[in-house]
Structure formats: C-alpha cells, structure tokens
Amino acid sequence: MSIEVKDLSFRYGKIVALDGVTMRLGEGAVGLLGPNGAGKSTLLRILLGFLVPERGEGTVLDYDIRRDQAMIRRSVGYMPESDCFIAGMDAVTFTSYFGELSGMPRQEAMKRAHEVLFYVGLGEARYRLLDTYSAGMKQRLKLAQALVHDPKILFLDEPTSNLDPTGRAEILELIRDISVHKSIQVLLSSHILDDIESLCETVVILNKGRLAAEGRMADLRAIHYSLYELRIKGDGSAFRKDLESAGSRVEEMEDGLIKIYMPEGADRMDLFRAAARTGVQMRYFVKSRTSLEDLFAGVVGVD
Amino acid sequence: MAIVREKGYTHWNGQLVERRFPWAPIARTGVRLAFRKKGFKFVFAMAFMPSFVFLVTLYISERLEDFKGFVQGNTALLNVDPNYFKLFLTSGFVLFSLLLVLVFAAAGLIAEDLKHNSLQLYFARPIGKKDYILGKMSVVAFFILILVALPWLLLVVFKLIFAGNFKFFLQYPWLPLSILGYSLLLTVFLGCYVLLLSAVSRNTRYVIVLIFGVYYFSSVLAEILKKAFGSPYMALFSIPADLQQAGAALFGQKLPLAIPAFWSFLILAGICVLAAAVLNRKIRSVEVIK
Numbered sequence: 165m166s167i168e169v170k171d172l173s174f175r176y177g178k179i180v181a182l183d184g185v186t187m188r189l190g191e192g193a194v195g196l197l198g199p200n201g202a203g204k205s206t207l208l209r210i211l212l213g214f215l216v217p218e219r220g221e222g223t224v225l226d227y228d229i230r231r232d233q234a235m236i237r238r239s240v241g242y243m244p245e246s247d248c249f250i251a252g253m254d255a256v257t258f259t260s261y262f263g264e265l266s267g268m269p270r271q272e273a274m275k276r277a278h279e280v281l282f283y284v285g286l287g288e289a290r291y292r293l294l295d296t297y298s299a300g301m302k303q304r305l306k307l308a309q310a311l312v313h314d315p316k317i318l319f320l321d322e323p324t325s326n327l328d329p330t331g332r333a334e335i336l337e338l339i340r341d342i343s344v345h346k347s348i349q350v351l352l353s354s355h356i357l358d359d360i361e362s363l364c365e366t367v368v369i370l371n372k373g374r375l376a377a378e379g380r381m382a383d384l385r386a387i388h389y390s391l392y393e394l395r396i397k398g399d400g401s402a403f404r405k406d407l408e409s410a411g412s413r414v415e416e417m418e419d420g421l422i423k424i425y426m427p428e429g430a431d432r433m434d435l436f437r438a439a440a441r442t443g444v445q446m447r448y449f450v451k452s453r454t455s456l457e458d459l460f461a462g463v464v465g466v467d
Numbered sequence: 468m469a470i471v472r473e474k475g476y477t478h479w480n481g482q483l484v485e486r487r488f489p490w491a492p493i494a495r496t497g498v499r500l501a502f503r504k505k506g507f508k509f510v511f512a513m514a515f516m517p518s519f520v521f522l523v524t525l526y527i528s529e530r531l532e533d534f535k536g537f538v539q540g541n542t543a544l545l546n547v548d549p550n551y552f553k554l555f556l557t558s559g560f561v562l563f564s565l566l567l568v569l570v571f572a573a574a575g576l577i578a579e580d581l582k583h584n585s586l587q588l589y590f591a592r593p594i595g596k597k598d599y600i601l602g603k604m605s606v607v608a609f610f611i612l613i614l615v616a617l618p619w620l621l622l623v624v625f626k627l628i629f630a631g632n633f634k635f636f637l638q639y640p641w642l643p644l645s646i647l648g649y650s651l652l653l654t655v656f657l658g659c660y661v662l663l664l665s666a667v668s669r670n671t672r673y674v675i676v677l678i679f680g681v682y683y684f685s686s687v688l689a690e691i692l693k694k695a696f697g698s699p700y701m702a703l704f705s706i707p708a709d710l711q712q713a714g715a716a717l718f719g720q721k722l723p724l725a726i727p728a729f730w731s732f733l734i735l736a737g738i739c740v741l742a743a744a745v746l747n748r749k750i751r752s753v754e755v756i757k
C-alpha cells in the first residue's frame with residue numbers, strides 16, 4: 165500500500181476537520197472527493213507533514229507521517245490548490261529552484277526544469293516572468309514544480325480550479341498521462357466530480373471529516389440503491405416523510421425536481437403507493453442513471 | 468481532449484541528496500533576485516560611497532604634505548583612529564544606505580512569499596522553518612557583510628598600505644575584531660528587524676514604509692519622551708541611538724548616551740527575540756483561518 169492511514173483525526177480549534185479516517189490506497193490514480201470543508205486538503209496536508217494529527221497514524225510509501233516527513237516530501241510532489249509563485253522569477257528558475265530545494269544537484273535541477281516545463285507545455289514561455297502568466301499557465305507551472313524531482317506520488321489539490329474548459333482539459337490530459345503511462349501514483353483531491361470520474365480508478369469520499377465511501381469506481385458504481393427522479397404536485401413534506409420512513413433518502417432540487425434514493429430491493433411501486441397515500445400527483449417519473457454524482461449525493465447528501 | 472505536452476515525460480535517474488545547508492539555495496536565489504530588481508545595482512553601488520570617501524580620507528591623511536592646500540590646516544579631521552572608524556560606521560548616512568539596500572533586497576523576502584502563497588511550496592520540500600528563516604536571513608547577511616565587514620576590513624589594510632608600516636595595526640590590533648563584531652551586530656539586528664517587518668504584511672510597499680517608519684519614528688519618539696521625562700534612558704527607544712551606542716561600545720569609544728551600553732544591547736536583543744517569535748508564528752506551511 166502506498167498510503168495508509170488509521171483513525172486519523174484533526175481539528176482546527178473547535179472545528180473537526182478529520183474524524184477517525186481510516187483508509188488504504190494502492191497504485192494508480194485515486195480520487196479524493198468531497199464537498200468544500202470535507203477535510204480533503206487537511207488530509208493531504210497531514211500526509212505531507214504540514215499538520216500534525218491530533219490522533220491516529222499513517223504511512224506514505226511506508227514512511228511514517230509523524231517521523232519521516234523529510235523522506236515523504238522527497239518522494240511526493242505537491243500541487244497546492246491556491247495560486248503560488250515567486251514574483252520576479254521566470255519559470256525555469258522557479259522550477260529548478262524547487263528541484264534544488266528537493267535535494268537535486270543544481271545543474272541537474274536546471275536541466276530537469278527545462279524538461280518538465282516542455283512536458284507541461286510551457287516550453288516557449290519558460291523564460292517569461294511568472295507575474296505575467298495566465299491562470300492556466302500558473303496551474304501548469306505548479307504541476308511542473310511538483311514533477312521536477314520525479315516524485316513517486318503526486319498530491320494534486322484541486323488541479324483544475326479557476327480554469328476555463330480548455331485549460332481544464334489540458335491539465336486533466338497531463339494528469340492522465342502521468343498516472344497511466346509514467347507509473348507515478350496520483351492522489352487527486354477535487355470537488356469536481358467529472359475530473360475524478362474521468363481520471364481515477366479508485367475513489368475516496370470524505371464528508372464532514374469522515375470517510376463516507378471508499379473503493380474502486382466500478383464497485384462503487386454498483387451502488388446499493390436505485391435512483392429515481394420525479395416531479396409532484398401536492399404536499400411534498402408528507403410524501404417525503406412517508407418515503408423516508410420506508411428507508412429512502414429524498415433530495416429536493418432547486419428546480420422542483422425530487423431525487424429519491426431507494427434502498428436495494430425496494431419496489432419502485434412503493435413510490436406510487438406513497439404518492440397515493442399522501443395525496444400527491446406524480447407529474448414526472450424517471451429512473452436515473454447512477455453516476456459518480458449520484459454516488460456522491462448518495463453518500464454525502466448534497467446535490 | 469487537448470494535448471499540451473511538447474515533449475514526453477522522462478524519469479530522472481539521479482539521486483536526491485541531503486544537503487548540509489538546506490537553506491543555501493534560498494540564500495543564493497534571494498541574492499540573485501535582489502540584483503534583478505530595477506535600480507538595485509545603483510543603490511548597491513551607492514552604498515559603497517562611505518567606504519570610498521573613507522578610502523580617500525585615508526589616502527589624504529597619509530599624504531598631508533601633498534594635500535596641504537586642500538586640507539588648509541584642518542588636520543584634526545584627518546586623524547584616522549578607531550574613533551574615526553566608529554564615527555563613519557555608525558553615521559546616519561551609512562545606516563541609511565544599509566537600510567536602503569535592505570529595502571530593495573529584503574523587504575519582500577517573506578512578504579512576497581506570503582502574498583503569493585509560496586510558503587507551502589517551500590515546506591512541501593524537505594526543508595524546515597529553521598532552514599527557511601536561515602536562508603532569508605543569509606540574504607540580509609550577505610549584503611551587510613559585503614557592505615560593512617568586507618570594505619571596512621579592507622580599509623584597515625589600505626591604511627597599512629598607505630602608511631607603509633604596521634604601526635596602526637600594532638597600536639589598535641583589536642580594530643578588525645571591532646569591525647567584525649559591529650558587522651555581526653548589524654547583520655543579526657537588521658536581519659531580524661527587516662524579516663520581522665517583512666513577515667507582518669503581505670504588501671512589500673507597506674513593509675518598506677514600516678522599515679523606514681519604525682526606524683526613524685523611534686528616534687522622534689525617544690526625543691519626545693526624553694523631553695517629557697528628562698531621563699537619558701528614554702533615548703533607548705531610538706533604534707539608531709541604540710545602534711550607535713552599541714557601535715561605540717564595540718569600538719571601545721566614548722558612549723554617545725550617558726547610560727550603560729548594556730541597555731542598548733538589551734533593547735536590540737529584545738527586538739531580535741520579538742522577531743523570532745513573530746517569524747515562528749507567521750511562517751507556516753498552512754495558514755489556519757480561525
């Protein structure tokens with residue numbers, strides 16, 4: 165296992181950020197999914213040794229997260245969520261600088277900086293001042309600095325945030341290439357479901373600091389509930405209570421659409437029976453395809 | 468899907484090394500970045516002006532016969548001794564030129580990292596807070612040592628060369644040590660002072676205002692307090708006065724303030740301790756918003 169954590173807990177003052185998270189992650193691209201404030205970034209920061217967990221233990225590539233932080237940081241490339249650069253520097257200097265700080269000899273770091281900048285598509289702009297870079301270029305630069313020392317694992321924190329569709333597609337393509345063809349494990353933290361769905365074989369879903377779901381995407385897709393979407397006319401609250409008492413979870417969308425997550429084995433006719441009992445008219449009914457979004461909504465309870 | 472990569476990714480075959488001084492790349496890069504700043508080379512060159520003036524003075528003092536008409540009997544002004552070194556080194560102009568260099572080279576050292584969120588990139592590497600601060604402090608040390616220790620030690624050598632004998636050195640053998648000691652004091656104090664202020668704001672312009680403002684306002688405050696309370700101890704509130712007092716003590720000269728030099732050292736050390744506490748608090752890989 166490349167990453168293993170057990171009963172990991174952390175709090176910012178009174179706010180619980182992680183609460184007893186236990187997981188084991190293997191090879192390949194792993195998606196770390198969760199709504200804002202779920203604890204994704206906190207988990208990455210604990211794994212990097214930025215934060216000391218209040219409770220629990222863990223290893224990254226068999227290095228202890230409490231004791232072997234320097235070794236972990238040598239083996240891990242980190243791409244933070246926020247924009248970060250050093251003013252007055254060009255991309256080559258910036259990338260080689262962080263290569264040197266990782267422990268690369270100076271000349272090697274410089275040579276390698278050129279290589280990774282070409283790889284991420286900044287070859288032509290590598291001598292331009294970073295202050296003049298666009299959001300997409302800064303994002304690729306962050307990826308370059310994370311790759312410069314040839315890490316074994318990449319921690320990517322919201323790598324597609326603030327990007328236009330083209331920029332997003334470019335970054336995702338790079339990450340896919342890294343994880344599929346370059347044998348670098350990727351731990352991708354995001355709240356954008358499409359990113360995770362298109363890149364990752366395994367997914368970990370966090371919610372309110374707790375592990376909500378974990379496993380291979382294919383297995384998780386074989387979800388243990390059926391999802392129906394419907395529109396009704398009448399007293400929605402009574403209808404909702406009726407369904408919830410039968411073990412279903414009900415979500416109301418802003419546009420009036422109602423999503424019903426029915427437990428495995430439940431009969432869809434129960435929906436119509438509940439409607440009849442509570443006196444509501446069903447105006448629209450469809451069995452929805454189960455996507456990662458549904459899974460996410462199912463375990464996290466958000467739309 | 469769009470493909471942006473211009474070349475394929477290749478693994479690096481080298482071995483990462485554990486550096487003896489992990490802060491060295493930070494120091495080197497900090498110095499290089501300073502020289503890339505607009506106008507810095509001019510300011511840096513101008514900071515050597517006092518040393519150059521002193522060099523000319525040294526030459527004239529050893530060739531009084533040749534410069535009789537120029538000196539016009541004011542030979543007392545050319546009596547080069549440790550007090551003369553002290554007067555130059557602790558003069559307002561020398562300290563101002565040092566501050567000016569540091570404003571260009573060091574005001575943004577931490578402020579820029581805070582502004583551009585780059586601390587997390589540093590700490591994602593195998594370096595610690597201590598290495599980061601040492602690296603940044605080394606940038607300040609580089610400029611102070613190159614502007615104070617190096618030229619003024621060379622000036623002692625020039626004095627001997629112009630005199631053509633070792634009389635001056637034998638008379639004041641401790642002078643090089645005083646210069647080194649004063650340079651170290653300036654390095655540690657100004658390093659802490661500038662980094663402290665650089666860490667309290669994300670805006671380099673505010674930091675520049677703070678560096679000059681605190682430095683000169685402390686003198687104004689000391690004067691006001693001195694007038695109000697009539698105590699010579701009030702002069703301790705002035706940073707320039709403390710530096711001059713400590714400088715005079717290190718050169719073994721008459722103290723400008725009528726109080727023991729110990730108090731000035733204590734004040735300067737106190738500011739350094741405050742700087743250490745602030746830096747420890749502000750420099751974090753993760754900013755925790757409460």
